[in-house]
Amino acid sequence: MEPLSTVEIIVQTLIRFWPTWTAIAVTLIVCYVIRDKLGVVGRLYGSSVGLWGAVLVLFWIFTAVFADLIAIQPALEQSFAPGMKKALPGTGFMKDLDDGTQVAVYYLWGGDNLARDLFSRVVYGSQVVLIIAPTATLIAYMVGSTLGLPAGYYLGWMDTLMSFLANLVLAFPVILLFYLLVTPEVNEVKLIPIGPINLPWSLPIGMAAFFFLFPIIFLCTMWYTKYEKNAQKLGLYIGATLVIGLWLYSGLVFNRDPLGFVGMAPNELNVFAAVILGSSPGVFRIVRGLTMDIKTRDYVAAAQTRGERPWYIMLWEILPNARGPLIVDFCLRIGYTTILLGTLGFFGLGLSPESPDWGSMINHGRAFVRLASTVHLSLFPAIALMTLVLGLNLLADGLREESLKD
Amino acid sequence: MLMFILRRLGTMFITMVALTFIVFYLVNLPGNLEKLAKTEGNMRMTDEQVDAWLEKEGFKRPFVTRYVEWLGNTLQGDMGYSRVFRKQVSAVVGERLGYTGILMFWVMIVMVPGALIVGVLAGMREGSILDRSLSVGSITSTSAPEYVTGIIFTVIFASSLGLLKGIASTRSITIENFTLPVMTMAIYGMGYIARMTRASMAEVMTSQYIRTARLKGLNFRTVVLKHALRNALIAPFTVIMLQFPWLLTGVVIVETMFNYKGFGWALVQAAGNNDINMLLAISWVAVIVVLLTQLISDIGYAYLNPRIRVK
Numbered sequence: 275m276e277p278l279s280t281v282e283i284i285v286q287t288l289i290r291f292w293p294t295w296t297a298i299a300v301t302l303i304v305c306y307v308i309r310d311k312l313g314v315v316g317r318l319y320g321s322s323v324g325l326w327g328a329v330l331v332l333f334w335i336f337t338a339v340f341a342d343l344i345a346i347q348p349a350l351e352q353s354f355a356p357g358m359k360k361a362l363p364g365t366g367f368m369k370d371l372d373d374g375t376q377v378a379v380y381y382l383w384g385g386d387n388l389a390r391d392l393f394s395r396v397v398y399g400s401q402v403v404l405i406i407a408p409t410a411t412l413i414a415y416m417v418g419s420t421l422g423l424p425a426g427y428y429l430g431w432m433d434t435l436m437s438f439l440a441n442l443v444l445a446f447p448v449i450l451l452f453y454l455l456v457t458p459e460v461n462e463v464k465l466i467p468i469g470p471i472n473l474p475w476s477l478p479i480g481m482a483a484f485f486f487l488f489p490i491i492f493l494c495t496m497w498y499t500k501y502e503k504n505a506q507k508l509g510l511y512i513g514a515t516l517v518i519g520l521w522l523y524s525g526l527v528f529n530r531d532p533l534g535f536v537g538m539a540p541n542e543l544n545v546f547a548a549v550i551l552g553s554s555p556g557v558f559r560i561v562r563g564l565t566m567d568i569k570t571r572d573y574v575a576a577a578q579t580r581g582e583r584p585w586y587i588m589l590w591e592i593l594p595n596a597r598g599p600l601i602v603d604f605c606l607r608i609g610y611t612t613i614l615l616g617t618l619g620f621f622g623l624g625l626s627p628e629s630p631d632w633g634s635m636i637n638h639g640r641a642f643v644r645l646a647s648t649v650h651l652s653l654f655p656a657i658a659l660m661t662l663v664l665g666l667n668l669l670a671d672g673l674r675e676e677s678l679k680d
Numbered sequence: 681m682l683m684f685i686l687r688r689l690g691t692m693f694i695t696m697v698a699l700t701f702i703v704f705y706l707v708n709l710p711g712n713l714e715k716l717a718k719t720e721g722n723m724r725m726t727d728e729q730v731d732a733w734l735e736k737e738g739f740k741r742p743f744v745t746r747y748v749e750w751l752g753n754t755l756q757g758d759m760g761y762s763r764v765f766r767k768q769v770s771a772v773v774g775e776r777l778g779y780t781g782i783l784m785f786w787v788m789i790v791m792v793p794g795a796l797i798v799g800v801l802a803g804m805r806e807g808s809i810l811d812r813s814l815s816v817g818s819i820t821s822t823s824a825p826e827y828v829t830g831i832i833f834t835v836i837f838a839s840s841l842g843l844l845k846g847i848a849s850t851r852s853i854t855i856e857n858f859t860l861p862v863m864t865m866a867i868y869g870m871g872y873i874a875r876m877t878r879a880s881m882a883e884v885m886t887s888q889y890i891r892t893a894r895l896k897g898l899n900f901r902t903v904v905l906k907h908a909l910r911n912a913l914i915a916p917f918t919v920i921m922l923q924f925p926w927l928l929t930g931v932v933i934v935e936t937m938f939n940y941k942g943f944g945w946a947l948v949q950a951a952g953n954n955d956i957n958m959l960l961a962i963s964w965v966a967v968i969v970v971l972l973t974q975l976i977s978d979i980g981y982a983y984l985n986p987r988i989r990v991k
Contacts, residue, residue, distance in 0.1 A: 447966045617929065643846065
């Protein structure tokens with residue numbers, strides 16, 4: 275079969291992304307119409323840099339959402355046609371379907387060393403990255419806030435201790451930490467019988483068990499301080515948080531979901547634990563700094579005079595007022611987490627080798643990068659990772675500039 | 681000032697002990713020891729043989745005893761024998777650090793002046809077209825980690841154009857060999873330092889004494905070079921120093937990617953083959969480098985900024 279020309283590859287790629295383009299257009303138009311109600315986000319329309327960032331981020335979000343529509347074939351499907359291994363972009367072959375007919379399939383961005391479609395893998399990779407990076411960042415935020423707020427509010431020995439621990443993690447070379455945490459020997463899962471069930475246990479599971487507790491603690495404290503007087507609402511919110519939280523907790527951390535819905539491969543859990551450990555000290559420091567700054571404001575003094583409890587003040591007075599810098603930092607930090615995730619993949623640590631996440635793909639492709647005919651193996655995932663991080667950074671920059679205008 | 685330095689040194693020492701303790705714990709987990717026994721002995725050892733081997737090599741003694749012993753030896757400069765490199769660890773670390781030092785020297789030579797120039801040019805006239813384009817450039821460079829820029833540069837300059845080499849050798853340091861690794865590392869750090877410099881420069885340019893100097897009739901060039909620059913460069917100094925821990929990760933990535941056999945490459949070898957003594961020595965050195973740069977950055981900041989020095 276005749277391979278596609280460069281122009282045809284570009285056109286077909288653009289066409290394949292049609293669900294993404296449609297969704298971006300719809301989102302941008304809807305947001306433009308209601309921009310006055312969106313606060314800082316609505317004002318992004320005034321800054322071209324921020325808008326470009328938002329478009330790049332939306333591009334990858336919608337690609338992840340509509341991956342099944344966009345991808346040519348499943349991420350792990352191999353082609354057994356001759357010449358599809360490390361095939362150049364635009365190479366095609368006749369694929370046998372189940373009903374005996376044949377259909378022409380083109381590998382728009384070429385095939386990898388196992389004759390899988392790079393285009394589909396990059397598209398599915400966005401799912402992996404966009405699930406792990408924001409979730410890990412969010413949990414890191416909960417950990418960092420739950421510890422940073424009291425540290426900045428009370429100061430004293432607790433602050434000294436926690437700052438010491440945060441600096442400890444920050445002084446540790448991230449890469450060495452990853453190597454030590456993610457090696458198979460450290461991760462060997464032991465089963466500890468507790469009553470009727472065998473509880474799986476290893477160091478990363480322990481760490482994840484510790485980190486994943488924080489969202490539950492954080493939300494429960496939030497509801498308790500707000501609705502202390504309103505028993506009905508309090509019961510409802512705390513009950514809901516506990517039921518959903520503990521359900522997810524049992525599934526995600528111990529892979530023992532009683533309903534069997536939620537679960538995570540042990541590899542993924544290790545990556546989660548490592549990434550959260552790597553980024554929560556940074557969150558701790560920024561939240562602590564903001565708390566120390568905001569607690570001198572008048573509205574905090576007013577709340578203290580009203581006799582509000584310290585945790586109410588921290589969670590409902592200080593935290594909402596720190597949201598500006600925190601949102602900007604959150605965007606930047608998702609980018610940073612994406613880079614960390616890629617670093618793990620690059621060293622072949624963490625996620626399973628066949629996983630289509632971009633870091634692992636770069637790792638597998640880099641052996642072939644010195645030959646002009648096989649550069650696409652690592653080039654496309656590298657560009658994908660870069661555009662996502664670039665989008666997040668530009669978005670953060672735009673948000674910062676717009677929020678400074680207040 | 682002396683008290684300040686002493687206190688920092690005290691914290692540094694505690695941090696160092698705590699971190700090496702953690703590393704010591706992690707590399708001595710049962711799974712790691714078992715693997716070590718099997719690679720040293722033979723792969724088909726039974727559990728009893730593994731136990732006997734560990735007993736013989738002294739791995740069965742209490743954990744704290746072994747840690748204290750290791751700490752004592754290390755402080756005397758004896759870091760043990762590397763099982764992967766088949767040499768004394770201190771010799772390997774010294775040699776590899778030397779190679780990485782050469783690489784880092786060139787990275788610094790390219791990165792620091794480049795970043796400062798970009799930052800000063802961008803911050804000089806805030807909001808101008810020059811500022812906007814340089815800022816977007818800096819954001820782009822911070823968005824591309826070493827393993828992305830490394831790939832892209834190799835594709836462009838080595839694979840397609842054939843101008844440079846995609847492999848760096850420790851034996852011959854030529855422009856052909858060294859440009860790609862140096863560029864790759866410099867670019868990622870450059871964006872960050874440039875943005876800090878820009879912010880600091882922009883702040884200085886709005887201050888009263890700059891306005892006075894301008895109103896006095898001095899031309900823009902003189903104001904920037906003589907008045908603004910000195911104050912604007914205090915903040916970037918700390919940032920540059922604090923970049924070292926980041927650069928360490930970069931070193932590991934770049935050395936792996938370009939097969940440059942320096943410190944980062946040794947780290948990967950040691951970690952991949954569970955070379956306990958080597959890993960401990962590497963984390964020891966890495967932590968010292970990180971903490972020392974933090975100390976220098978603190979002292980330097982206090983020294984450069986009269987407001988803090990007088991206090």
